[in-house]
Amino acid sequence: MRIGELAERAGVSTRTLRYYESRGLLPAADRGANGHRVYGDDALRLVAQIRTLQDFGFELEDTRPFVECLRAGHPAGDSCPDARAVYRRKIAELDGLMAELRSARDHLTAQLARAEALPPPCGAGGSDTDVPLCGG
Amino acid sequence: MRIGELAERAGVSTRTLRYYESRGLLPAADRGANGHRVYGDDALRLVAQIRTLQDFGFELEDTRPFVECLRAGHPAGDSCPDARAVYRRKIAELDGLMAELRSARDHLTAQLARAEALPPPCGAGGSDTDVPLCGG
DNA sequence: GCTTGTCCTGACGTCGGCGTCAACGTCTAA
DNA sequence: TTAGACGTTGACGCCGACGTCAGGACAAGC
Numbered sequence: 587m588r589i590g591e592l593a594e595r596a597g598v599s600t601r602t603l604r605y606y607e608s609r610g611l612l613p614a615a616d617r618g619a620n621g622h623r624v625y626g627d628d629a630l631r632l633v634a635q636i637r638t639l640q641d642f643g644f645e646l647e648d649t650r651p652f653v654e655c656l657r658a659g660h661p662a663g664d665s666c667p668d669a670r671a672v673y674r675r676k677i678a679e680l681d682g683l684m685a686e687l688r689s690a691r692d693h694l695t696a697q698l699a700r701a702e703a704l705p706p707p708c709g710a711g712g713s714d715t716d717v718p719l720c721g722g
Numbered sequence: 723m724r725i726g727e728l729a730e731r732a733g734v735s736t737r738t739l740r741y742y743e744s745r746g747l748l749p750a751a752d753r754g755a756n757g758h759r760v761y762g763d764d765a766l767r768l769v770a771q772i773r774t775l776q777d778f779g780f781e782l783e784d785t786r787p788f789v790e791c792l793r794a795g796h797p798a799g800d801s802c803p804d805a806r807a808v809y810r811r812k813i814a815e816l817d818g819l820m821a822e823l824r825s826a827r828d829h830l831t832a833q834l835a836r837a838e839a840l841p842p843p844c845g846a847g848g849s850d851t852d853v854p855l856c857g858g
Numbered sequence: 859g860c861t862t863g864t865c866c867t868g869a870c871g872t873c874g875g876c877g878t879c880a881a882c883g884t885c886t887a888a
Numbered sequence: 889t890t891a892g893a894c895g896t897t898g899a900c901g902c903c904g905a906c907g908t909c910a911g912g913a914c915a916a917g918c
Contacts, residue, residue, distance in 0.1 A: 670837055
């Protein structure tokens with residue numbers, strides 16, 4: 587399988603595949619006599635693993651243990667301790683991030699409520715204001 | 723007040739202040755004869771407003787209605803309808819983002835539990851593994 | 859006159875994950 | 889034989905919010 591076919595089957599661009607290779611994530615199994623990259627069917631699983639994790643918000647570097655686990659012949663990317671450690675770290679990161687977002691959200695909600703409770707200012711920006719201009 | 727003093731009092735860099743100006747957020751009140759920027763005391767409030775919102779995850783552009791509201795002489799940055807609309811939009815964005823993160827977190831947690839339930843693979847990455855190598 | 863301190867503008871660097879283009883080689887079907 | 893579809897490498901562009909450097913101007917104090 588050449589890069590174009592792998593790209594199409596995996597639903598990514600050839601540029602993406604070359605980028606993965608440049609990061610050492612997905613080296614081509616071989617090169618043809620013409621220098622073209624040649625991939626085995628397993629490459630499809632590797633790309634799918636990367637994409638799945640990226641969808642969960644993983645950076646490329648965080649997918650490495652999973653990919654290497656698969657390449658080592660293990661049945662799943664998360665069969666290896668390194669990969670599971672990334673799972674745990676990511677879950678912790680998400681928890682921390684969500685806590686921050688919750689805090690920000692609560693703060694903003696309170697600010698909005700406070701602002702809305704105040705009398706509307708006169709001619710204060712926004713074309714959809716229904717308060718008459720003051721003074722004059 | 724010149725840029726250095728404003729920067730120090732506001733707790734930002736001079737580069738940041740010049741950047742804000744380049745974005746049209748914080749034009750200097752005036753220029754001295756030597757071309758130096760001159761700010762009034764109100765600039766300090768504008769910068770504080772920007773930083774506060776940035777801490778909540780606002781992009782610079784999203785702080786514009788608040789800053790303009792202040793510059794228009796209103797008592798608070800969120801006195802104006804435009805600014806409050808941004809509040810609402812941001813809250814909605816946060817809600818959406820948190821929902822995504824929750825979903826990802828739940829998914830990862832389930833994946834981790836599933837992976838942990840499986841028998842540990844043999845010599846599968848990770849130096850801290852306590853399972854003996856298989857085969858041999 | 860020299861140093862020190864503050865200011866100016868302009869421009870490139872950073873980070874991640876590619877998109878996009880250039881300029882070229884290679885393979886295949888008509 | 890030639891067009892066109894595929895492949896190659898290299899390099900710049902993008903986004904956001906600045907950091908950092910280059911090169912220069914101006915004022916005060918010694």
